[in-house]
Amino acid sequence: MPTETRAVPTPWSGLRRLTGAPVLLGLIGLAGVALFVLPLGAVARLAFFGTGGGGDAIADALRSPQVQRALWNSLDSSACAAALAVVVGGGLGLLIGLTDLRGRVALSFAILMLTMIPPHVTAIAWMQMLGPSSVLLQALGIAPALGSTHPLYSREGVIGLLALQQVPIVYLTLRAALRALPRDLAEAARVSGAGPARLLLRVILPLLGPALLAGFALAFVSALGNFGVPALLGIPGRYVTLPVLMWQRLASSGPAVLADMAVLSVIIGGLAVLAVWAQFRVLRRGAVALIGPPQQALRLNLGRARPLVAGTLWAVMALVVVVPMLAMLATAVVPTYGVALTLQTLTWQHFHEVIFVQAVTARAFANSAGLAVLAGTGVAALALATGALSRSSFGLGARAVTVLAEVAYAVPGLVISVGFIIAFLKPIPVLGLSLYGTHAIILGAYLSAFLAVGLKPVGVAFAALDPALHEAARVSGAGFWRRFWRIDVALAAPAAASGAVLVMLMAWNEVTLSSILWTRGTETLGTVIFNYEDGGYSTLAAAMSVISVLATLVLLGLLHVLGRNLPPGIIPWRG
Amino acid sequence: MSITLHQLTRRYGAVPAVDDLSADIPTGCFFTVLGPSGCGKSTLLRMIAGLEPVDAGTIALEGRRVSGPGLHLAPEARGVGVVFQSYALWPHMDVAGNVAFPIEATGIARRAARIEAKQHLASVDLDGFADRRPADLSGGQRQRVALARCLAARARIVLMDEPLANLDPHLRAAMEDEMAAFHARAGATTLFITHDQREAMALSDLVAVMRAGRFEQIAPPQDLHDRPASAFVAGFIGRGVVLDCTVTAVAPGHAVVRLSPDICIDVRASDPGIGPAQVLLRPGDLRQDPAGVAGRVLHCTYRGDHWEARVQVPALARPVLVHLSQRAVPGETLGVAFSGGWVLPAG
Numbered sequence: 067m068p069t070e071t072r073a074v075p076t077p078w079s080g081l082r083r084l085t086g087a088p089v090l091l092g093l094i095g096l097a098g099v100a101l102f103v104l105p106l107g108a109v110a111r112l113a114f115f116g117t118g119g120g121g122d123a124i125a126d127a128l129r130s131p132q133v134q135r136a137l138w139n140s141l142d143s144s145a146c147a148a149a150l151a152v153v154v155g156g157g158l159g160l161l162i163g164l165t166d167l168r169g170r171v172a173l174s175f176a177i178l179m180l181t182m183i184p185p186h187v188t189a190i191a192w193m194q195m196l197g198p199s200s201v202l203l204q205a206l207g208i209a210p211a212l213g214s215t216h217p218l219y220s221r222e223g224v225i226g227l228l229a230l231q232q233v234p235i236v237y238l239t240l241r242a243a244l245r246a247l248p249r250d251l252a253e254a255a256r257v258s259g260a261g262p263a264r265l266l267l268r269v270i271l272p273l274l275g276p277a278l279l280a281g282f283a284l285a286f287v288s289a290l291g292n293f294g295v296p297a298l299l300g301i302p303g304r305y306v307t308l309p310v311l312m313w314q315r316l317a318s319s320g321p322a323v324l325a326d327m328a329v330l331s332v333i334i335g336g337l338a339v340l341a342v343w344a345q346f347r348v349l350r351r352g353a354v355a356l357i358g359p360p361q362q363a364l365r366l367n368l369g370r371a372r373p374l375v376a377g378t379l380w381a382v383m384a385l386v387v388v389v390p391m392l393a394m395l396a397t398a399v400v401p402t403y404g405v406a407l408t409l410q411t412l413t414w415q416h417f418h419e420v421i422f423v424q425a426v427t428a429r430a431f432a433n434s435a436g437l438a439v440l441a442g443t444g445v446a447a448l449a450l451a452t453g454a455l456s457r458s459s460f461g462l463g464a465r466a467v468t469v470l471a472e473v474a475y476a477v478p479g480l481v482i483s484v485g486f487i488i489a490f491l492k493p494i495p496v497l498g499l500s501l502y503g504t505h506a507i508i509l510g511a512y513l514s515a516f517l518a519v520g521l522k523p524v525g526v527a528f529a530a531l532d533p534a535l536h537e538a539a540r541v542s543g544a545g546f547w548r549r550f551w552r553i554d555v556a557l558a559a560p561a562a563a564s565g566a567v568l569v570m571l572m573a574w575n576e577v578t579l580s581s582i583l584w585t586r587g588t589e590t591l592g593t594v595i596f597n598y599e600d601g602g603y604s605t606l607a608a609a610m611s612v613i614s615v616l617a618t619l620v621l622l623g624l625l626h627v628l629g630r631n632l633p634p635g636i637i638p639w640r641g
Numbered sequence: 642m643s644i645t646l647h648q649l650t651r652r653y654g655a656v657p658a659v660d661d662l663s664a665d666i667p668t669g670c671f672f673t674v675l676g677p678s679g680c681g682k683s684t685l686l687r688m689i690a691g692l693e694p695v696d697a698g699t700i701a702l703e704g705r706r707v708s709g710p711g712l713h714l715a716p717e718a719r720g721v722g723v724v725f726q727s728y729a730l731w732p733h734m735d736v737a738g739n740v741a742f743p744i745e746a747t748g749i750a751r752r753a754a755r756i757e758a759k760q761h762l763a764s765v766d767l768d769g770f771a772d773r774r775p776a777d778l779s780g781g782q783r784q785r786v787a788l789a790r791c792l793a794a795r796a797r798i799v800l801m802d803e804p805l806a807n808l809d810p811h812l813r814a815a816m817e818d819e820m821a822a823f824h825a826r827a828g829a830t831t832l833f834i835t836h837d838q839r840e841a842m843a844l845s846d847l848v849a850v851m852r853a854g855r856f857e858q859i860a861p862p863q864d865l866h867d868r869p870a871s872a873f874v875a876g877f878i879g880r881g882v883v884l885d886c887t888v889t890a891v892a893p894g895h896a897v898v899r900l901s902p903d904i905c906i907d908v909r910a911s912d913p914g915i916g917p918a919q920v921l922l923r924p925g926d927l928r929q930d931p932a933g934v935a936g937r938v939l940h941c942t943y944r945g946d947h948w949e950a951r952v953q954v955p956a957l958a959r960p961v962l963v964h965l966s967q968r969a970v971p972g973e974t975l976g977v978a979f980s981g982g983w984v985l986p987a988g
Contacts, residue, residue, distance in 0.1 A: 532727050532729060534726075534727050535729050535732075537690075537692050537716070538723065538729035538730075538790075540692065540716040540717050541690055541691075541716045541719070541721055541723040542717070542742050542743035542790070542794055543717045543718075543720070544742065544743075544746040545746075548745075556731075556733050557732070557733055
């Protein structure tokens with residue numbers, strides 16, 4: 067056996083070590099400043115200290131009847147939708163998470179489709195399903211009379227569709243909490259003589275209280291920032307929410323009203339941050355320390371009711387997920403909106419139109435695909451760097467970026483967009499480049515708004531890793547970059563990839579961020595669909611929506627396959 | 642000296658985990674740190690590896706100072722090998738990849754490193770396992786991969802953090818032999834952390850008993866058993882009872898102690914003073930003898946090849962332990978003869 071000692075590292079390897087973690091810290095710091103500090107700081111500065119801003123401007127805005135009504139509508143719709151989502155999502159979570167229902171993964175997947183299909187597409191699909199020319203309602207003979215107001219163009223319509231979109235958020239929060247619940251607690255209650263009802267009411271629901279509250283807060287914040295649903299249903303229904311009001315003002319006056327935008331942004335952004343903060347406070351006070359490892363969840367026996375429950379659930383899922391999609395598809399294949407769908411009227415002309423004829427739609431597909439891929443890979447890279455940094459002596463920098471990303475995620479998307487316009491409208495000093503009107507400004511907004519989505523799975527993966535794996539590499543003589551590539555990146559890559567696909571999905575489907583950032587040449591899929599629908603081209607909007615949903619399904623399938631090699635909890639519908 | 646620790650201190654908040662600890666570990670020595678959980682032994686290992694900073698004191702490896710005031714050489718530059726309790730095999734690399742990693746870290750190309758790694762795998766009898774994943778190996782095989790990775794690093798100092806703790810008891814004995822063989826083959830100074838006194842006794846040249854961040858005693862295993870320096874060491878290693886006594890006469894290496902007005906015995910001692918002292922009585926220092934002092938059996942436990950009885954002799958403050966060849970019934974009276982003991986050093 068050779069026993070001579072290998073060469074001791076030379077001084078210049080010490081120099082290279084110096085350029086390790088600090089370089090990563092610099093990169094993360096730069097991203098943090100460009101993506102979060104500059105845009106959000108610009109909004110705050112303009113709102114509080116700029117010309118046309120300040121305390122008086124905020125007070126004036128709050129006194130304006132228009133803003134008051136929009137603010138009230140926002141609070142009303144978000145709170146009602148979140149409450150509805152807690153009832154429905156919570157019930158689904160308990161039913162699927164606690165019983166021996168079959169096909170839980172498939173059901174979870176179906177529930178998740180409610181958020182995976184973007185709000186504006188959902189709104190279009192439901193409008194087709196319940197409108198006067200609905201194939202479904204006509205067949206049932208209960209279609210509203212032609213010319214009557216669409217039933218969804220109302221407060222109730224907005225709340226209903228918002229709630230539908232938030233159901234998966236509550237459902238996922240509850241399922242995660244159920245997974246973390248030690249099975250012993252439930253079994254101890256059962257051997258103490260508690261039947262299923264007592265077990266649910268006295269043990270499980272009290273322990274799930276914090277999760278339900280967290281679900282409510284998340285759903286509330288998400289509904290508060292929603293643009294697609296209130297824009298498509300609320301504008302015709304004269305039920306204007308704050309994000310829609312902001313979009314209307316910006317669309318009619320352009321960047322001239324930036325100070326006004328900043329003031330409204332501070333109001334709605336402050337509301338969102340306040341809601342998240344209040345949730346943290348309540349959660350911390352109400353937290354009950356759970357002792358014991360998480361285990362396979364309880365499987366309460368539904369007995370003879372099982373086929374009935376399963377059948378009902380699937381029927382409801384079909385009604386809220388599949389039927390609206392079919393209605394949308396039906397609209398996409400008739401010559402003009404309102405024509406009944408028969409074999410004679412069936413036509414693919416709208417698909418031909420949006421794919422081959424219209425330059426703007428082709429551009430939108432290309433823009434959204436490119437932006438989604440760049441946003442996904444960018445977020446994955448930033449998440450990996452942040453994860454590796456959190457293990458080094460610069461962990462504080464990683465935590466700071468994580469907190470900033472969480473704030474940006476909570477803040478309504480429109481606020482992020484306003485921030486990017488204010489911060490990057492003027493040319494960047496030295497470079498003399500203006501980002502406004504380029505793809506870069508949309509990409510920046512995507513990175514800012516979606517970084518938290520990519521940080522989460524990578525954070526889970528890093529937390530699940532034995533620290534000794536990293537230490538073993540250190541004592542094996544590996545320097546910073548060798549450890550970064552061979553250990554950190556290699557081990558967290560599957561989680562980062564799943565985060566990247568999630569971000570791609572969100573970027574592909576989003577409309578809120580780009581609705582005020584797009585210019586001619588940088589149209590996104592969401593804005594084109596929205597503008598077609600808004601402009602009355604329902605058949606073209608439906609055709610584009612169908613293609614976008616198909617692409618979404620392909621990405622979801624990819625995620626499902628990726629999920630095979632991941633720890634449970636990263637792919638939402640698995641486990 | 643291969644590892645020199647001087648007044649080493651590490652605190653977590655106000656509580657010292659390692660407290661003003663000094664020791665010299667000779668080159669090639671198999672040095673075991675033995676102590677109960679929470680005594681600071683893992684912190685000590687991590688400080689030597691460079692995974693943990695020191696608050697005060699110095700560490701020198703092979704004569705080179707690596708930790709001290711204002712000095713902290715990074716773990717990757719220390720050239721020590723570590724066998725982790727969890728083995729820390731990288732799940733995304735195959736067995737050869739794991740072993741090749743430290744070789745690659747010295748700047749050798751991946752392909753050449755893999756070839757060299759296979760030689761190290763052969764030396765731990767894992768020839769055919771190069772392309773397996775760590776997840777597909779048994780506990781003992783993973784242990785051997787971790788040892789091979791240490792060999793590949795050609796470290797002159799190997800630190801082992803309870804490497805046998807995760808193995809089945811029957812496998813542990815076999816791995817002890819492999820550890821000894823590994824140490825003989827690599828010739829590296831080995832610092833072995835354990836809470837299992839049997840492991841420490843079986844493997845070590847020197848054992849340091851650690852308690853509350855300090856070494857209570859550093860000695861070869863047999864000395865530790867026969868001549869413990871304190872009541873803690875006496876209680877931690879082997880079976881036995883410590884009793885108060887009075888030293889009435891001394892001779893080089895010996896003393897006569899009085900346990901009660903009627904019981905005086907000749908015991909081993911190292912330079913005790915006349916007067917009150919404490920004596921350790923191991924089961925081997927007593928035997929059943931009808932002519933001895935009468936005592937009442939309190940409890941009798943089967944220990945494999947003998948019975949261990951706890952016997953209360955009325956004149957003594959505490960029951961003593963006696964090995965019996967047959968079972969005794971609690972309440973039974975039997976005679977006990979004292980044939981030796983060890984006077985614990987004062988202080």
